[in-house]
Amino acid sequence: LHWEISAYFHYVRPTHYEASAYKLVYTKIQRELQSTGRKLKLDQGTENHSFLFGSAATGALLPQGDIDISYDFGPSFLRQKRGNMYKTMKRLRRSGLITPLYEVVSEARVPVANCVTAPKWGSIPIDITFNQPDGEKSVKIVRGYLNKMPAARPLLMVLKQFLLLRELNKPFHGGLGSYPLLCMIISFLQVNPRNRPLSYLEEPWRTKSLGLLLRDFLWYYGQEFDYANTYIDVVEGKVLPKQSTPSVRLWYDDPKKVTIRCMVNRENDAGRSTHAMPVIKKAFKEAHDALRSTPMERDSLLSVMVVFDEAVSHFFASLFFLLCAVSFFLPSVLRSYGTDIHTFCFSFLPRPFNAVLRLSDWSKVEILGIHMRRGRKKRRGKPWSGR
Known part of the structure; x- marks a missing residue:
């Protein structure tokens, strides 16, 4: 069971490149929120503040897990918080960042809006809280x-x-x-x-x-x-x-x-x-x-608790293609690879999509080596290490 937990943990935890994809989406949403604050003329003269918190900030984010973003528009935002929250989400939708389906929970102790980024932005679930007092601490x-x-x-x-x-x-x-x-x-x-x-x-x-x-x-x-x-x-x-x-x-x-x-x-x-x-x-x-x-002879003990479906594999793929597509337009990324475009493409090699979709055949885990993280010390004789 220990080895199964280890393999599972190293497979699902975000890689460096997936964390970059999350950061990219966060930066884009942050800019739209700042633009919304200026358009709504909220608390002129004060500096609006945003930050990541929750699992995305602590490195414990699951595949398809929610990214928690807090944005502080200032006290005036809460005077008409329901209307201002809907205006904010409509602006995000019109920008093409999120899908038309979103939920606003203005009556909660900390107002929150739930949404999902558009497919071209990875279809990542997002929770935006407004004026969250303790998240950063x-x-x-x-x-x-x-x-x-x-x-x-x-x-x-x-x-x-x-x-x-x-x-x-x-x-x-x-x-x-x-x-x-x-x-x-x-x-x-x-x-x-x-x-x-x-x-x-x-x-x-x-x-x-x-x-x-x-x-x-x-x-x-x-x-x-x-x-x-x-x-x-x-x-x-x-x-x-x-x-x-x-x-x-x-x-x-x-x-x-x-x-x-x-x-x-x-x-x-x-x-x-x-x-x-x-x-x-x-x-x-x-x-x-x-x-x-459960008998110890069973192929997997952990599968009685957790399983994966094909949607997880598709989600990993969407992050990969998002980062590849956007990174071609980031000079800072291209400069680090020079003219070696093959090295650039190979560095974003996705997870093995034909790896384990259910935790029931752990022989595949050992064969593919998916319990190892990409970017760590490579095994002898292997050009790269997957999970």
Whole structure:
């Protein structure tokens, strides 16, 4: 199971070139938002501010995952936020950046608009939040924990796909979003409920412990964790009784939700929208039982939790062609390759499209070497290394 998680993780995490494609789309949207701010004459004299946050900024973005962009138009934007949000999205649509289908959620605590970029821009899902107060600060904090805990990122990538396939990942539908899920993973590694050796947590690649940690996580939050009476505090590194903290007592509205004291704003409950937690808890328990009951002789253990379909392969291809098409017009890119256009084209070689579409035939993983990242040390005798 450890090797399957490792292969999966190195296959789905964004490569350098895919990250460049995301950055390209973000820059284009950022320019349109700045133009919109000037056109709407919002807060003249103040500098509008935008940034990436969420999984795209922390390196934990799944294929077809949402890119989170925050843009601060200033206080005047919120006075007529619904109308201004629709004007902003219409301008993005007319520019050809996004498809005509978009959703505006102006009543949320932090207003957000959901859209998808046009096919020529990669068909990438985008979430644009307006005047997000804590997003930029949270990126730095999350990166710090991910760097200190090497087991956290691969577990996060597997569990995000697990929830995505079961449609339990959308906070506005009561699901478990990336941020509260990451808090649960960090807390699990801090608490170490089954007292695993410290090397299993700090050196999972050397000790080959990712499979064991995944099963422990599913057991802990599927059967052991007391959702009704305890809350997670990552900053303290503990799971504490809800009655022990006055501010947390105010969040005691639904004993079935997971209560998480936010790492950034200590007065916020990061798990406040997890109304579907009983369903998620049941899914964790069933996944743990399935992993225990699946015979080791099976081709893939991880396939009982996560699978891929052909759409993922098409998405990788769309990013590849987007970057190739646009990069021909970027002098900074062309200068680095000089006149060697063959080297330029070869450097953007896409993922092996005939690789694993379902995690059920892991012999292909070893043959294609898709568990290795392009751009790392090449294997002897191989002109390039895929994943």
